[in-house]
Structure formats: C-alpha cells, structure tokens
Amino acid sequence: MNRDKDESNERKKDVFIVASRRSCEELIFDGKVTVNGNVCNTPQTRVDPAKDVIYVNGSRLPKRQPRKVYFALNKPKGYICSSGEKESKSVIGLFDDYLKNWDKNHAGVPAPRLFTVGRLDVATTGLIIVTNDGDFAQKLTHPSTKTSKEYIATIDGSVHKKHLLAISEGTTIEGVHCIPDSVELLPRRQDVQRDRLRIVVHDGRKHEVRELVKSAGLEVSFNDRFPPFNIIQKAITTHAEAYVKS
Structure with missing residues (x-):
C-alpha cells in the first residue's frame, strides 16, 4: 500500500484526527485501522486522505478533516488531563461549548478530537496545551527536546x-x-x-x-x-483558552 511516488501522500498517523500519535500507533498495531478494505498494521503506510477509504474502529474517517487547533489553558485544580475517566472532571470538558458551536462555524467539517499535550495531576494548576495535532504534541513532549x-x-x-x-x-x-x-x-x-x-x-x-x-x-x-513554551501565563485566565498557533 506504499505510494512513495506520490508526494501528496502522508503517513497515516499524521492524518489521524482521533487521538495523539502514541494512541494512533496503538490503534494501528491492534489492527483497528483499515485502508481501502485492508487491515493496516504499519504506521509508516502512506495514504491520501482525499482518495483512500480509511476506517478506525469501524468508523470511516471523513475526507474533509478539521484544521489544526492549538489552545493554551490555565488548568484549574480538580480537573484531570484525560477524556477517558467519566467519574472525574476532564480538561477537555472545558471545551464543550466550543465544540458544540463547531458545526455553525465549520459546516461540513468534523469537529476536532482534542487532547492535552502532556499532563498535570488533578491537584496541580498551570499551563496546559490542548490541541488535535499529534505531531505537535510529540515534538513538545519527546524526551529529546529536553523541555x-x-x-x-x-x-x-x-x-x-x-x-x-x-x-x-x-x-x-x-x-x-x-x-x-x-x-x-x-x-x-x-x-x-x-x-x-x-x-x-x-x-x-x-x-x-x-x-x-x-x-x-x-x-x-x-x-x-x-509556561514552558514562552507563553505569558497571566494573559490566560482560568477556564479560558487562547490560540497559541494558527
């Protein structure tokens, strides 16, 4: 399924909008990703989102994908940096209103699947980046960056x-x-x-x-x-988000 001659193709984990890079790789290795009807278990497989039919966990990925979004959030105490624990208040839940209004402002484009870049524990406050860009998150959190x-x-x-x-x-x-x-x-x-x-x-x-x-x-x-990324924290109020990259 490699199409190395087509420079417009992208690595599959680069076009995923479902989770972070690591989570996407786990989905691939678990056999939950298909491309044009074939199970894919190699993250380096190249695809063209506009032409290939891609399914993840039985759901087809839309050809039109949301733009990359980047938020800086002053995380309040008592919130977790995960969307999987229903019994706790999640940082992602602070973006419910933003996501509910997505269709009004971006007709025909699926809403972004947001996740945090790294984590702060439930009792810690401070800057946390929220995005749907797995590559961006990987670059900021990888040990080689020594951030x-x-x-x-x-x-x-x-x-x-x-x-x-x-x-x-x-x-x-x-x-x-x-x-x-x-x-x-x-x-x-x-x-x-x-x-x-x-x-x-x-x-x-x-x-x-x-x-x-x-x-x-x-x-x-x-x-x-x-702030670890040269962002002035005092400009971001608790429960508010601001673009740090467009």
Whole structure:
C-alpha cells in the first residue's frame, strides 16, 4: 500500500484526527485501522486522505478533516488531563461549548478530537496545551527536546537549607532517579503565608515535583506550573483558552 511516488501522500498517523500519535500507533498495531478494505498494521503506510477509504474502529474517517487547533489553558485544580475517566472532571470538558458551536462555524467539517499535550495531576494548576495535532504534541513532549517545566510549589511547614539540598539530590520515581534542574526558596509574599519553592524539571515523571518535595520530608499544599513554551501565563485566565498557533 506504499505510494512513495506520490508526494501528496502522508503517513497515516499524521492524518489521524482521533487521538495523539502514541494512541494512533496503538490503534494501528491492534489492527483497528483499515485502508481501502485492508487491515493496516504499519504506521509508516502512506495514504491520501482525499482518495483512500480509511476506517478506525469501524468508523470511516471523513475526507474533509478539521484544521489544526492549538489552545493554551490555565488548568484549574480538580480537573484531570484525560477524556477517558467519566467519574472525574476532564480538561477537555472545558471545551464543550466550543465544540458544540463547531458545526455553525465549520459546516461540513468534523469537529476536532482534542487532547492535552502532556499532563498535570488533578491537584496541580498551570499551563496546559490542548490541541488535535499529534505531531505537535510529540515534538513538545519527546524526551529529546529536553523541555524544562517550571513549578511553584507552596509547602506545608518551613523550608530549610537541608530540605533544599535533599531536593537537589533528587529521588527515584518509577525506577528512574530524577534530579531537578534547579530548586530555589522564594521570598515570602504578603498574600501567601507559607514557604514557596521554585522547582525546574525536565523528566516529566508522574507527580515528580511532589515526590521530590516528599523525599525531603515536606509536603506540597499547592502546585502551579508556569509556561514552558514562552507563553505569558497571566494573559490566560482560568477556564479560558487562547490560540497559541494558527
């Protein structure tokens, strides 16, 4: 099914609008993708979305696909970065009104399937990118990019030099020893009566900042991630979205 001579063809996972790159590859390997009636299990297969008949999980992909969209969201506390857990509030649910009005503004074009670029845990606030562009998400989250992520962690209890040293030495998370790029005790603010730490990491392990702080014998009471992509967070209000790329 390769059509290498046709430069207009694209790799299948590049034209998917159903999920992130990794999820699309899983669909392919699970045999849930067909092209022109044939099961496809090779992500590198080239297709022409305007000509080929592509089915995913028994549903045909439309020939007209939605444009790529990119949102910056200041994630509120209490929301998960997944659309699969019905019992929890999902970040994607904050875009319900946007998606409901899609048909009015884009007649004949299917609505985009949105997902987050990376994840923040349910108790963490801060910048999260929401898109339907799997390649864009892959480029931002792949370890080779070494993208730094800055967190401001509000701490229960007092922070001393020994705690800073312990955090800077790192801790083991999911079998990997994670060391922060930097850790700094911030000056006290009048509106915040607790110590705050600025912690910069790039590994992106689950609950990494909380685990680093916990390894020093402290607990995080509030965690906020600041923009890793040169986006000014103060311009984005909670529950609001803004284009970061057109």
